[in-house]
Amino acid sequence: MTTASLPTPASWTDNKRYLWPLGALVMFLPMAGALAYQYSGWAITLWFGFFILYGLIPLADRLMGEDDSNPPDSAMGSLASDGYYRWALFASVPVYLGMWAYMIWFITSQTLPWYGWLGAVLSLGVGCGLAINIGHELGHQTDPLERFLAKLVLAPGFYGHFYVEHNRGHHVRVATPEDPASSRFGETFYEFLPRCVYGSFKSAWEIEKKRLAREGKSVWHWSNDNLQSWALTALLWGAMIAWLGWVALPVLVIAAVYGGSLLEVVNYLEHYGLMRQKRADGGYERCQPHHSWNSNHVVTNVLLYHLQRHSDHHANPTRSYQTLRNFEDVPRLPSGYAAMILFAYIPPLWFWLMDPKVVAHHGGDMRKANIKPSIREQVIARYSAAA
Amino acid sequence: MKKWRCLVCDFVYDEAQGWPDEGIAPGTKWEDVPAGWSCPDCGASKADFELVED
Numbered sequence: 001m002t003t004a005s006l007p008t009p010a011s012w013t014d015n016k017r018y019l020w021p022l023g024a025l026v027m028f029l030p031m032a033g034a035l036a037y038q039y040s041g042w043a044i045t046l047w048f049g050f051f052i053l054y055g056l057i058p059l060a061d062r063l064m065g066e067d068d069s070n071p072p073d074s075a076m077g078s079l080a081s082d083g084y085y086r087w088a089l090f091a092s093v094p095v096y097l098g099m100w101a102y103m104i105w106f107i108t109s110q111t112l113p114w115y116g117w118l119g120a121v122l123s124l125g126v127g128c129g130l131a132i133n134i135g136h137e138l139g140h141q142t143d144p145l146e147r148f149l150a151k152l153v154l155a156p157g158f159y160g161h162f163y164v165e166h167n168r169g170h171h172v173r174v175a176t177p178e179d180p181a182s183s184r185f186g187e188t189f190y191e192f193l194p195r196c197v198y199g200s201f202k203s204a205w206e207i208e209k210k211r212l213a214r215e216g217k218s219v220w221h222w223s224n225d226n227l228q229s230w231a232l233t234a235l236l237w238g239a240m241i242a243w244l245g246w247v248a249l250p251v252l253v254i255a256a257v258y259g260g261s262l263l264e265v266v267n268y269l270e271h272y273g274l275m276r277q278k279r280a281d282g283g284y285e286r287c288q289p290h291h292s293w294n295s296n297h298v299v300t301n302v303l304l305y306h307l308q309r310h311s312d313h314h315a316n317p318t319r320s321y322q323t324l325r326n327f328e329d330v331p332r333l334p335s336g337y338a339a340m341i342l343f344a345y346i347p348p349l350w351f352w353l354m355d356p357k358v359v360a361h362h363g364g365d366m367r368k369a370n371i372k373p374s375i376r377e378q379v380i381a382r383y384s385a386a387a
Numbered sequence: 388m389k390k391w392r393c394l395v396c397d398f399v400y401d402e403a404q405g406w407p408d409e410g411i412a413p414g415t416k417w418e419d420v421p422a423g424w425s426c427p428d429c430g431a432s433k434a435d436f437e438l439v440e441d
Binding site for chain 2: 140142167168171172207211279281283286287314315316317318
């Protein structure tokens with residue numbers, strides 16, 4: 001594994017430095033759509049968030065291309081400790097929470113045509129999906145402020161279990177058949193989604209149960225991180241319903257479900273078909289850079305806080321977003337996540353695009369791949385015959 | 388002998404057990420574990436471990 005070579009430290013500047021606040025700014029988009037609607041009366045503006053996610057961002061990724069540069073090692077320390085990056089990330093939290101409350105008020109207090117209502121709810125849901133990614137970055141830090149903000153930002157979208165399951169479940173079992181959040185070769189997104197959501201909730205509950213038992217406490221103890229997160233959701237949702245009435249409930253639920261599905265479709269991309277091998281003693285080898293799919297596309301990397309430099313993230317899970325590096329010779333997606341999720345939604349297209357890459361990655365030896373159990377033997381036989 | 392827990396995933400390094408899989412002999416004190424060693428379960432760095440209070 002090598003990292004890309006670079007200019008000397010003295011001349012190095014972070015070319016994404018002033019782009020990172022975009023992650024907070026995009027959270028304003030559903031509100032911008034709502035305001036545009038109030039001035040123009042055109043319901044299409046309520047679809048802003050939705051269209052930007054599926055249309056503009058994939059296009060912008062293509063136009064802006066990739067950036068494979070890495071900070072030199074000598075700049076890493078100051079880059080990691082530079083408070084600017086911390087605050088650029090923090091800024092997204094109040095913007096998101098404000099946008100969320102504003103949109104629910106807007107949707108429930110205006111008389112919207114059904115297609116306007118749906119556009120506004122889905123655009124809000126895009127915000128909920130992006131917020132889970134912000135919760136992901138915050139939840140990996142060890143500082144108590146970051147950890148609290150992670151719970152807070154996951155609460156409106158009812159995704160608090162992610163705070164527990166991601167670090168202590170997914171990171172431990174990543175790229176193994178035991179991980180609900182690692183997708184398998186031949187598994188469609190629609191098979192993966194229920195397996196992942198159910199498995200992740202169950203895992204989050206068991207992880208906290210085990211931790212609390214070690215401390216001699218019941219799983220129902222208030223310090224259960226799942227219960228804390230869900231209580232925060234109940235508080236926020238309860239406040240919105242008390243304020244706006246029960247008409248707020250379908251908005252809350254649909255935005256949360258759709259936002260959660262966005263996080264899970266990204267999970268679907270990140271480890272598709274990749275598998276850690278078992279050691280002689282039956283344990284799995286360590287997670288290595290070749291166990292994650294990566295992308296260096298600039299636009300999606302900025303909006304997702306370098307989530308797509310996923311190999312480095314799994315190798316160094318507490319490394320903050322601005323310091324994540326591109327590795328050479330790692331599994332690479334043909335585009336950024338925003339375009340890739342469009343493929344994931346259409347299984348034949350996804351298999352057409354990704355299956356040859358998984359097979360090539362394993363050199364045709366599909367015994368090394370994470371395959372949907374019901375087709376495992378067929379897949380291994382098929383590609384070993386071809387090799 | 389002390390124990391150290393990973394802040395990210397709860398893996399526990401027990402000095403009495405060491406981590407023979409990666410050449411860290413039983414009885415190796417935490418300060419003698421190489422600085423570049425990371426959590427075998429989740430990859431968090433050595434600095435992301437805390438002492439387990441009994």
